[in-house]
Amino acid sequence: EPEVTQTPSHQVTQMGQEVILRCVPISNHLYFYWYRQILGQKVEFLVSFYNNEISEKSEIFDDQFSVERPDGSNFTLKIRSTKLEDSAMYFCASLQDHGNTIYFGEGSWLTVV
């Protein structure tokens, strides 16, 4: 079955540093997402991306965050000037078309120290 792949699986970074999390969505999918899950908490929506632009974002997704689809396959989440509270599992997801299943990657654990 096709899958969403994410790299790195785990990253430790110093507070204040920039982090880029990478995702390769399923190839024929059109909608892309980032979610995060702070340890022990529920999964929270960050941003959705369609047709090369952000289609929706949550209040969590402030100016510290940005997303990019630099080529036909990768979808990245950049976190500028990381804070301790950014420590979480970040999930990438993709969707072929509205009303269908959203598939998630294995996640990238980000630890900010």
Place this chain on the structure above:
Amino acid sequence: SQQGEEDPQALSIQEGENATMNCSYKTSINNLQWYRQNSGRGLVHLILIRSNEREKHSGRLRVTLDTSKKSSSLLITASRAADTASYFCATQEETSGSRLTFGEGTQLTVNP
């Protein structure tokens, strides 16, 4: 309370027993999806049920949806130790584009 609340928060059963998890939500939805998450791992999609459907089956899984009560249930029959995981419901709301809103999850432990 929030969109997509599961109960119970934790459930512990013996292998072979059935496990039932419930999910309630507050707004009108297009569909509801159930996911499983093993500790520290990714979200594995289990089943999607659309707002015009009442019940769906997939192997040992049975999902029901009652839009009048804004609730869904996930039944796992003949549970196995390997079913031990957290289970989340997630709703795709009518007014929120294609994003999913997740519940708090139910931690299921199946004892061998």
